[in-house]
Amino acid sequence: xxxxxxxxxxxxxxxxxxxLRAKLxxxxxxxxxxxxxTPSEREAIAAVVKRAEKIDEVEAKRVxxxxxxxxxxxxxxxxxxxxxxxxxxxxxxxxxxxxxxSICRHTACSKCVIENLxxxxxxxxxxxxxxxxxxxxxxxxxxxxxxxFKSLPxxxxxxxxxxxxxxxxxxxxxxxxxxxxSNDGKTDSEPGxxxxxxxxxxxRQASNTESRKSITSPHDTHYEWSETDILSHGFSGLSxxxxxxxTQRPLAALKRTGSKGSAYSLRSIRKEMKPTTQVxxxxxxxxxxxxxxxxxxxxxxxxxxxxxxxxRARGLIGMDMTGLSDPFCRLEVxxxxxxxxxxxxxxxxxxxxxxxxxxxxxxxxxTESDLAVKSLEIVLFDDDTxxxxxxxxxxVALRECTKSPAQLRLALSGSSGSEPTGPRVLLAxxxxxxxxxxxxxxCRGADLPSQDSNGYSDPFVKLHLDPDPYHxxxxxSIKWRNLNPVWNExxxxxxxxxxxxxxxxxxxxxxxxxxxxxxxxxxxxxxxxSKGRRLKHWMDCIKFPDHRHESWHSLTDTQHL
Amino acid sequence: xxxxxxxxxxxxxxxxxxxGKTSILFRFSEDAFNISFISTIGIxxxxxxxxxxxxxxxxxxxxxxxxxxxxxxTTAYYRGSMGIMLVYDVTNEKSFENIKNxxxxxxxxxxxxxxxxxxxxxxxxxxxxxxxxxxxxxLAIEYQIKFIETSAKDSLNVxxxxxxxxxxxxxxxxxxxxxxxxxGARSGAHQIxxxxxxxxxxxxxxxxxxx
Numbered sequence: 134x135x136x137x138x139x140x141x142x143x144x145x146x147x148x149x150x151x152x153l154r155a156k157l158x159x160x161x162x163x164x165x166x167x168x169x170x171t172p173s174e175r176e177a178i179a180a181v182v183k184r185a186e187k188i189d190e191v192e193a194k195r196v197x198x199x200x201x202x203x204x205x206x207x208x209x210x211x212x213x214x215x216x217x218x219x220x221x222x223x224x225x226x227x228x229x230x231x232x233x234x235s236i237c238r239h240t241a242c243s244k245c246v247i248e249n250l251x252x253x254x255x256x257x258x259x260x261x262x263x264x265x266x267x268x269x270x271x272x273x274x275x276x277x278x279x280x281x282f283k284s285l286p287x288x289x290x291x292x293x294x295x296x297x298x299x300x301x302x303x304x305x306x307x308x309x310x311x312x313x314x315s316n317d318g319k320t321d322s323e324p325g326x327x328x329x330x331x332x333x334x335x336x337r338q339a340s341n342t343e344s345r346k347s348i349t350s351p352h353d354t355h356y357e358w359s360e361t362d363i364l365s366h367g368f369s370g371l372s373x374x375x376x377x378x379x380t381q382r383p384l385a386a387l388k389r390t391g392s393k394g395s396a397y398s399l400r401s402i403r404k405e406m407k408p409t410t411q412v413x414x415x416x417x418x419x420x421x422x423x424x425x426x427x428x429x430x431x432x433x434x435x436x437x438x439x440x441x442x443x444x445r446a447r448g449l450i451g452m453d454m455t456g457l458s459d460p461f462c463r464l465e466v467x468x469x470x471x472x473x474x475x476x477x478x479x480x481x482x483x484x485x486x487x488x489x490x491x492x493x494x495x496x497x498x499x500t501e502s503d504l505a506v507k508s509l510e511i512v513l514f515d516d517d518t519x520x521x522x523x524x525x526x527x528x529v530a531l532r533e534c535t536k537s538p539a540q541l542r543l544a545l546s547g548s549s550g551s552e553p554t555g556p557r558v559l560l561a562x563x564x565x566x567x568x569x570x571x572x573x574x575x576c577r578g579a580d581l582p583s584q585d586s587n588g589y590s591d592p593f594v595k596l597h598l599d600p601d602p603y604h605x606x607x608x609x610s611i612k613w614r615n616l617n618p619v620w621n622e623x624x625x626x627x628x629x630x631x632x633x634x635x636x637x638x639x640x641x642x643x644x645x646x647x648x649x650x651x652x653x654x655x656x657x658x659x660x661x662x663s664k665g666r667r668l669k670h671w672m673d674c675i676k677f678p679d680h681r682h683e684s685w686h687s688l689t690d691t692q693h694l
Numbered sequence: 695x696x697x698x699x700x701x702x703x704x705x706x707x708x709x710x711x712x713x714g715k716t717s718i719l720f721r722f723s724e725d726a727f728n729i730s731f732i733s734t735i736g737i738x739x740x741x742x743x744x745x746x747x748x749x750x751x752x753x754x755x756x757x758x759x760x761x762x763x764x765x766x767x768t769t770a771y772y773r774g775s776m777g778i779m780l781v782y783d784v785t786n787e788k789s790f791e792n793i794k795n796x797x798x799x800x801x802x803x804x805x806x807x808x809x810x811x812x813x814x815x816x817x818x819x820x821x822x823x824x825x826x827x828x829x830x831x832x833l834a835i836e837y838q839i840k841f842i843e844t845s846a847k848d849s850l851n852v853x854x855x856x857x858x859x860x861x862x863x864x865x866x867x868x869x870x871x872x873x874x875x876x877x878g879a880r881s882g883a884h885q886i887x888x889x890x891x892x893x894x895x896x897x898x899x900x901x902x903x904x905x
Contacts, residue, residue: 148804170736170763178736178767185739188754192702271871276700280870281776281805 154409189287189660196277196288203273206266218242219264221559234264237566237677241265267679274680281682283561285673303458312360338363423525423545424486426450426462426511430534430541432504438497439534441509443490446545449484450524452664459516460482460524461589466496466503466531467510481516504531509574513545515664518691522665553687556581556641556655558594561683562674564630569634571626571674572597575609575640576683577619584644584652591645592654599660603642630650633675634661643686655688699743699752703863704774705856708796709781710789711760714815718781719757723855727847727851734759744860751860772803777859780808782830784843785822790814790829797837806891810839811863813855818845 170178211222218224218231219239225231229448231240241264248261267504279285283663364505429442445463452458461481471474475496499507512526525545561574574595584590597604605626612618628636637660644652659667670684714736716734721727723740738757743750755773755890758768772778780796782789794811817823827843834841840858844851863896 174735180734181738185754188739190739195698195702275867275871278702278776280867281807283772 147478191291193287194291196286197277197290200285200288201275201290203266203269206269210266213237213239213365216240218245220245220266231263232264232265234262236263236271238269239264260571270677270680274677281678283681284670285677285682317398321558344526378405424452426527426543426545427686428511428529428541428543430509430529430531430539432499432531432534434501436497437493437499437501439499439509439531440493440495442479442493444540445487445491446513447487449486449488449513449545450515452517452522452524453668454661455484457484457486458524458664460485460488460513461516462490463512463514464494464496465510465512466499466507467528468507499531504535507531509541517664518689530643553685554580555691556642556688557685558642558657558658559682559685559686560640560659560670561684562638562659562670563681564633564674564678565680566630568625569627569629571628572637573607573624573626573638574681575620575622577617578642579617579623581616581618581642581654581688584654585646586615587614589616590652590654591615592618592642593645594620594637594640594642596624596640598628599639601626601628603627603635630675636660638660638671653690655690657686657688659686699750701749701864701867702752702754703781703860705753705755705777705859706771706775707755707757707779707781708768708799709760709779709813710783710792710817713760713781713783713789715760715779715781716814718813718855719755719779721846721849721852725849727849729847733761733822734877736764737771741855744766744857744865746857746860748814751864753856753860755856768868769799769803772800772808773805775804775808777809777811777863778804779811779813780857781815781820781858782825783816784814784825784830785816785819785829787824790825792864793833806816807866809859810837810842811855811862812837812839813839813844816845817843817850818848821859821870852901855863862877 206220210220211217213219214222216225216231217240219234219237221242221244223229223242223244225240227245228302231242232246233240234246240480245265246262247265247268248263274280276285277288282586329555393476424447426446429444431440431442432438433440441464443464446462447458449458449460459481462479463476464478474571477494477496479490479492479494482490508528508530510528513524515522515524527543527545529541529543532541556578557580558578559576561572561576563572563574565571565572570604573596575596577590578594581590591611591613592615595606596608597606603626607624609620609622612620626638630672636668637658640657640659642654642656644654646652657667661668661671664670666684667686670682670686673682707719709715711733712731716732716738717727719740723742734757736759740755740757741752742755743752745751756771758764758771778800780793780800782791782793789810795874797810800808811832812830814825814827817827830841830843840862842851842858844853
C-alpha cells in the first residue's frame with residue numbers, strides 16, 4: 134500500500150490501478166483529485182488521531198503487562214532437564230508421571246500442564262497436553278493481537294514500582310529464589326546442555342542479578358545500571374519506539390494528501406499546537422517516555438539567520454542491546470519551500486542516553502515573516518551503520534525565539550513512520566524449538582533500486598548467519614525484472630537459542646547479471662548487535678519461539694561483509 | 695481505564711457516502727439514532743466492549759468518510775483492521791454497485807486475512823427500496839462474504855452484525871492458533887509441503903491444458 138501510493142506521484146500507475154481508479158473515479162493523478170483539507174478538518178482529524186493514540190497507549194500497556202507476565206513465568210521456570218518438570222522442577226514420580234508438552238516437547242508435572250482439549254482428535258491423542266508456559270505464550274499471542282499482525286504490536290512494559298515484579302505473585306518469587314541456586318548449579322555443571330530453550334542465556338543471567346538486587350535493595354528508585362535494567366529498559370524503549378500500525382500511517386497519508394505549499398498537514402497541526410502548550414509551562418513537561426531536549430533559539434535580523442543551539446537531551450530511549458544509543462539531531466525548518474530542503478544535523482554522540490550536544494547550527498535566509506508561520510522540527514536519530522532509527526521528535530514554532538528566555542526544554546514525542554520507507558524487505562523469523570533451527574522467510578521486497586538499463590532489477594537475496602558452525606549460506610530464486618519482488622521462500626539455519634543471541638543474520642540483496650558481476654542492491658543485518666527495529670525483531674524471535682515474527686526492514690546501501 | 699478486556703478487535707466501516715455508516719455505528723455504540731445527515735470528516739472511531747463466550751472483547755470501530763477526498767486518509771486505516779464492514783444503502787442502487795469497488799479497494803489495501811461482511815442498510819425504507827435482498831445475498835455468495843440487512847433507524851440487526859463479525863474474527867483467531875499449534879516446528883514444514891503438493895498438480899494441469 135505504501136509503495137503504491139508513493140510511486141503514483143511520479144510514475145504512471147499500472148493498468149490494474151488505473152482501472153480501479155477509473156471505477157472509483159479518483160482520477161489517476163494524485164495531485165488533482167483531492168482539494169487540500171481545511172484547517173478545521175485537519176483539526177478534527179488530529180483530534181481523532183489523538184484520541185486513538187490514547188487508546189493505543191492503553192493497549193500497549195496491556196500488551197506490556199502480558200509480555201511482562203510471560204517473562205516473569207519464564208524467569209521463574211526451572212528450565213528443561215530430563216525427568217523433571219520444566220516449570221517447577223519437580224522430579225518424576227511413579228504416581229505423578231510427567232507429561233510432555235505437545236508444543237515445546239519438554240516434560241512438565243501434572244500441575245504445570247493443561248489438557249489441550251482442542252486436540253482431542255485421534256491424531257494428537259497421545260500428546261494432548263500443553264505446558265503452562267506454552268499455553269501462556271499462546272494466550273499472549275491471541276490477546277495481544279499478534280496472531281493477526283504476525284508480530285508483537287508495540288508494547289510498554291509495566292513500571293516495576295507500580296506493578297509487582299512478578300505478577301504471578303509470591304509463589305513465583307519463592308520458587309525463583311529457591312530455584313536460583315539450583316539454576317546456577319545447573320548452568321555450571323552442564324554448560325553444553327540446551328538449558329535455556331525458553332530463556333536465552335542473557336535473560337537467565339538477568340533474572341539472577343535481578344533477584345539478587347531485589348534482596349539487597351528493594352526500594353531503590355534510581356537503581357544502578359545492571360544487565361537487567363538494560364534488558365528491560367532497552368526493550369521498553371524499543372517497544373515505545375516501535376509504532377502502531379494504525380495511528381501513524383494516517384499521518385503519512387495526510388501528509389501526502391495536501392499539495393506542496395500548504396501541504397504538511399496533520400503533523401504540522403500537532404506541531405503547532407504542541408510547542409505553544411509546552412512552552413507556557415516549561416518546568417514541568419509531560420514526558421511521554423521519549424526523553425527531553427534542551428535547545429536555545431536566537432534570531433539575528435542583520436543576517437536573517439536563525440541560530441539553533443542544541444544543548445543536550447535527557448532520558449532518551451535505548452536502542453541497542455546495552456540500552457544505550459548513538460543519538461544525533463536532524464533539524465529542519467518547516468514548511469519547506471519548494472524542493473529546497475533546509476536540513477542540518479548535529480554530530481553523533483556515541484553510547485549515551487543523555488547526550489551533550491552543545492552545538493550551534495545556523496539556518497540562513499529566514500525572514501521575519503517566516504518566524505510567525507514556520508516551525509522548527511527536530512528529530513532525533515540513532516546513528517547506525519545499517520540505517521538510522523528515529524528515537525523521537527519535537528517541534529517548536531519559530532516565534533518562540535522572540536520571547537525572552539529563548540532556552541527551551543521540549544518533550545520528545547514518539548517517532549513517526551511506522552513502516553520503513555525506501556528499499557526494504559519483509560522478513561519473517563521463527564525459531565523452531567522442534568527443529569532447533571531458525572526459520573527465516575524472505576517474504577518480499579519493495580522499492581528496490583533499479584540497476585539494469587530497462588529500469589528494473591533482477592533481485593535475489595543471499596543470507597547467512599554469522600558466526601555459524603555449519604557455514605550455511607542460502608540464496609533465494611531470482612525474480613526477473615521486478616522492483617517489488619515476492620519471494621516467500623523459507624530457509625533453515627540450525628542453531629541453538631543460546632547461540633542465537635550471539636549470532637547475526639546478514640542479508641544482501643543483489644541484482645543478477647550475466648557476463649558481469651552482480652550488482653549490489655542493499656543489505657541488512659539483524660542480530661543482538663543490531664539496533665532499534667532490527668534488534669526488537671531479533672529479540673522477539675528469541676523471546677517467543679515457535680511464533681512467526683514478521684517485520685519490514687529497510688535496506689542500506691553500504692556493503693559490509 | 696480500569697476496565698480490562700481480553701481482546702481488542704479493530705473494525706472498519708466502509709461504503710459510499712450517505713449509506714449510513716455513522717448511523718450504524720451510532721446505533722451500536724450509543725443505541726441512538728440521529729435523523730440529520732452530518733458527513734464524517736475523514737475518520738472517527740467508537741469503542742464498545744462486548745462479551746463473547748465469556749471473553750471481554752473491546753471493539754474499536756473505525757468509521758470512515760465515504761467521500762472521495764478523504765480516500766487517502768481512510769485507506770491508511772485498512773491495514774490495521776481485523777474486520778471490515780462494507781455498507782451499502784438498499785435505497786441506492788449505485789452504492790450497491792460500488793460494493794465491488796470497495797472490495798477491490800480492500801484487496802489492495804487491507805491485510806489478506808481480514809474478515810469481511812456486507813451490510814445492506816436502511817432496510818426499513820421498503821417503499822424506496824431499489825436493491826432486493828436476493829441481490830445482496832447473491833453478491834455475498836459471489837464473494838463468499840457474510841451478508842445481513844440492517845436498519846440503524848429501527849435498530850434492526852445492527853447488534854447481530856457486529857457480534858457476528860466479532861465472532862468470526864475470534865473464530866479465525868482460534869483457528870490460526872490451532873494451525874500453528876501442532877508445534878511450530880512441524881507446522882512450518884507441513885505448510886510448505888502442503889503447498890508444494892498443491893502447486894505441483896496445478897502446474898501439471900496447466901501444462902496439460904496448454905498442450
